[in-house]
Amino acid sequence: RRRALAAEATGPGRTLDGVPVALLLNAGEADPGRSAEHDGEGIGLFRTEFLFLDRDEPPSVAEQTAVYTRLFRAFSGRTVTVRTLDAGSDKPLGFVATGEEANPALGVRGFRTSRVHPHLLVDQLTAIASAVREVDKDEETARIRVMAPMVSTPAEAGEFVELARAAGIGEVGVMVEVPGAALAAERLLSRVDFVSIGTNDLAQYTMAVDRTLDTLPELLDPWQPALLELVAKVGGAGERLGRPVGVCGEAASDPLLALVLVGVGVTGLSMAPPALPVVRYALSRHTFAECRRLAELALAAESPERAREAVREVVRPEV
């Protein structure tokens, strides 16, 4: 019944009282066609690692430009958020040598790899900017944004913004995946156009549990009140500065948790395509004030189970 109701909900994401919440897709493959068929408002996380995997050499600027151009064309009239290469740790790449590391998850990964291999990021930004210029000639273009993964400080955010603007890219953001970045949310946000919270990594670093382990699931649970506290810190900063705050980790695809996220100030949710209808439906059945109330309940709980129960007790039964 829930699926049937969800299938009826279409159009842009909105709460029951009309507060907009951008509903976007996570994608990451050469063929943009499959994700373009879904009726999300665009892509909130385009993972570019597939371009770099299983190779001895990084892809050329021309090869990357062709892929991005095809992607942007497939999403004309919608938003596309391209994440720059997130190499290292759980996404190791042969040609991105970062030296011997005892703890790769705490090492040179994500945006940090640009310290060792600056040309990789510069080439990628050049390719994205060329693709933007290419589709700018079309009648209707996509709204293109770029963001860097694993940014830890406002200074790093500032560095990325400078590089992206130098390449000619207009809308620039960073991912919040490190507790330190979340704690510095206001200063971080003042440097960028938007942020997107990666709850998969943020959970790993907040609770000190390797995200690839399956032996400590309750610690990695995205309902952990401590994790939600950090998300709320970023959401609050976004509200004060009037800047968009997205969530693109798995947390965004849980319809009940999505309500909580909106309640702490998250303005966009990016998820795997199958989750979109149920999240859209859950939002359409609750007012913004109700989401605020649900967020208070979740934040006040002492465990993820309690947080879930407290929220489930008061949401509308069909959600």
Ligand code: PEP
């Ligand atoms: C995350 O960490 O939540 C995220 C969205 O990025 P990835 O899963 O690709 O690390």
Ligand code: MG
């Ligand atoms: Mg991540």
